[in-house]
Amino acid sequence: MDPITSLLGSLPPDFYITDPDVVAKYLTDFRHFRTGASRAVLRPRTTAEVQRIVAACAAHGVPLVPQGGNTSYCAAATPSPLGGELVLSLERLNAVRAIDPTNLSLTAEAGCVLSVLQEAADAAGLMLPLDLGSRQSCQLGGALSTNAGGISVLKYGMARDLVLGLEAVLPDGQLLNVLQPLRKNNTGYDVKQVLLGAEGTLGIVTAASLKLARKPAQTVTAFLAVAEIDALTTLLARAQLLTGENVTSFEYISHHSLGLLLAAQAGLRHPLEAPARHYVVMEAQTCSPLLGLEEAMAAFLEEALGEGLVNDGTIAAGGQQRDQLWYLREHIPEAEVANGGSVKHDVSVPTSALPSFISQASALVETHGAGGRLSIYGHVGDGNVHFNVVAPAGADPAGYKPWFEREVSPRVYDLAVTMGGSFGAEYGIGIVKLDLLERYGDPAKLHMMRALKAALDPANLMNPGKVVRA
Ligand SMILES: Cc1cc2nc3c(=O)[nH]c(=O)nc-3n(C[C@H](O)[C@H](O)[C@H](O)COP(=O)(O)OP(=O)(O)OC[C@H]3O[C@@H](n4cnc5c(N)ncnc54)[C@H](O)[C@@H]3O)c2cc1C
Structure with a gap:
């Protein structure tokens, strides 16, 4: 019997689906770079089920491709077209396990969709600072396994900076449990960091404890027409100074991108009267109801206009205008898709x-x-x-x-x-940037990556062919 048939025979039938029409939905990456093959999609509901699946795959020598929301831009969650790998979807492992408002932490399972976690934090009167355009589809496990960035990195850091603890199943089926939501824990190597950004090549993330932040009491969003590209860094430094380091996002939009978007979506309006070559959507937030953030932003804009760093600008008058400004930033990829x-x-x-x-x-x-x-x-x-x-x-x-x-x-x-x-x-790297990593990667770094892969996954069963070539 071939290894996949014996593997599936060793697992309860409700652990996986084999209907080709359903399986097909997991086989093409977001950008349509590649369509793979997989005879089944494994869908565990608990960490214990993930352990059982991984141990069975190790015993039968069957490689796994972990998949979250399948929004990777590097085809990192797509199996090989040869059909020898199985997709492991984390979508049913999706419980929010705990929120501790005093510790400012949230513990949740890998298959939770990012926007669901944001809503859970919001319901507890707090905020999850991880935020990216794919928030309605990407999952916690995928965001951590790609060390996702997004639009709040400036203030809160990348995904890995928000992780306090991690639970994962290692390639041999062992459970790594360093899930405690601790801000200090200097007890040897920080092994969770090895799995963050590993794109599923070193084990399966099953849960994580994340830092939460206090909800902003004030949010000020502005759209600026920047006079010269060289002014960008001066403007950012000024904005940080005048808002007391409270700039959460400082996002560039070129006139090329805005033009593509306005042409692609007929109902959209240019937010400023005169067109420019460079724009910035910037946002500042503070949890303090007392600090004068609006005054600080108004002073920043006035100073920037006075010095000719900015030609024009508008500050959103409320939530609806804020959404309209962010819409322009976040829908540029759609305008690119509309142009091929x-x-x-x-x-x-x-x-x-x-x-x-x-x-x-x-x-x-x-x-x-x-x-x-x-x-x-x-x-x-x-x-x-x-x-x-x-x-x-x-x-x-x-x-x-x-x-x-x-x-x-x-x-x-x-x-x-x-x-x-x-x-x-x-x-991340996925399959798409493997050649670039080998071309530009520091040789000692590449050596350490191969050594880690060989040590933790000697049979190369975890997302083979991604990040590190066999
Ligand atoms: C519209 C849009 C906007 C985006 N914006 C951003 C952005 O601003 N910043 C940014 O960084 N990225 C962005 N991305 C890329 C992508 O959304 C992120 O990388 C996201 O974090 C991937 O999450 P996912 O659940 O879709 O992961 P998937 O695509 O399913 O998987 C990504 C990788 O993680 C692995 N993986 C998934 N789950 C697990 C798990 N539980 N354990 C181990 N490995 C796992 C997969 O094998 C794969 O290697 C964007 C994508 C889209 C489509």
């Missing part, structure tokens, strides 16, 4: 170098990109820009995108790395 999708470069550089990177990389595309349309937006405060390129109007994206990735993308990545940056800021 984009070649994405999710790069980071030191924040001080970001304006220069944007200018130099734009010039590279203008010179070598055969008319490709830029779409540049991202997290200025994190030094992370989504430097994307859409096929020229009228060109076939299916032909243009691979050409661009082969001929021009290496120049963009080389530039980022030469400027002290990274070719992969927040989306």
